[in-house]
Structure formats: structure tokens, C-alpha cells
Amino acid sequence: MNKLLAMALLGALTSSCTGSAGEPRSASLAGHLAARSDTDRTAAAVLYRAQSAYEDGDRAALSLALSRLDAVGLHPVGEEANDILARWRAAADQPAITRGRILGPGFMVGELAPKEERALEQTFLSGRGAAISLSALEGRPLEISVRDSSDQSLCRKVAERVTCRWVPLYTHRHTITLRNPNTKKTRYQLVID
Secondary structure, X not given: OHHHHHHHHHHHHHHHHOOOOOOOHHHHHHHHXXXXXXXXXXXXXXXXXXXXXHHHOOHHHHHHHHHHHHHHOOEEOOHHHHHHHHHHHHHHOOOOOOOOOOOOOEEEEEEEOOOOEEXXXXXXXXXXXXXXXXXXXXOOOEEEEEEOOOOOEEEEEEEOEEEEEEOOOOOEEEXXXXXXXXXXXXXXXXXXX
């Protein structure tokens, strides 16, 4: 049943991203960007649901969330995310999925101590919509900022759940900085696409 649901979700995402031959290019592009926007929200929401199901010990919900993560092509970025995904799969009794080259959306998980700041670099492709979604698991706001290779600010927000979106003019590395402005440690999930 979970495989069928995952296949249906993947089919829906794929069909929503392709325009018909007679469709104007701008309409096809708008539809593609709307579908990508839905995928970004879905990936972040499903990642959050997977964490909640794991913490609640809800094996069925965790298995469903993992199938949906697989369907949208979300993969772990870094050892901590790899470890958590392996724990989730073990708890759901779901085998690990092996992939070739790392492509598509990814996620990171971690914890920030009070006033701690963490920076990472990611390369985004020219002309392709980029999105980063940050969720704080304890309900405390976190700060995220994105800067391009020229050190120009593309996004800076403080919230419990936040998404930054932009379209890079050329392919280059971006610096993503996370900061915990709180007086307590805060766990986070970051979806990068």
C-alpha cells in the first residue's frame, strides 16, 4: 500500500511538472514553478511528520512519511542526516535506499546551542528556482540567512518555520547561515532544493 501511495505521489509530481505540446511556454513554466513550490512545502512538511512519527513511536506514520520522502527524491546531506534517516528506517523496519550520484533535494538535521551559528555552502544552478525550508522542532524561532558568492543577501528571516526562495542568475556557491537567537538549544530540519 505504501509503495502504491509513493508511486501515485511521484506520478502526480511528474505530471504536474510537464507541459503539453500546445501549451504556451510561459504557462508551462508557471505550472512547473507552482509544482516545485508544492514539492518544497511537501518535502519540508513530510520531513517534519517523519520526525514527529519517530518521536511518537508511530511506525505506520513513519513508514508512510519515509515513502513520501523517497517519492519526492529527498536525500540526506551530511553524516547526522544519514544517521537519523537510518534510525527512522530501522524504526519503521524499512530498508535503506541506495542511490548513485547525489541529485535533487536534500535535507539536514541538527541542533544549535543558545546563540550558536552554523554556516554551510551549497551550489545552486543558474535559472533554476532554489528553495530552502527551515523548521525548528521545539517551536522556538531560528534565524536563517542566504548570501550569494558576491556576499549579497538573498534572504534573511527569523521564524519557527520559514522558506527562502530565489532564482540564481548563474551557477555558484551560496552561503546558508543558521543562528539560534534563543536561550535554549533548538533542534532543526533544513530542506535544500
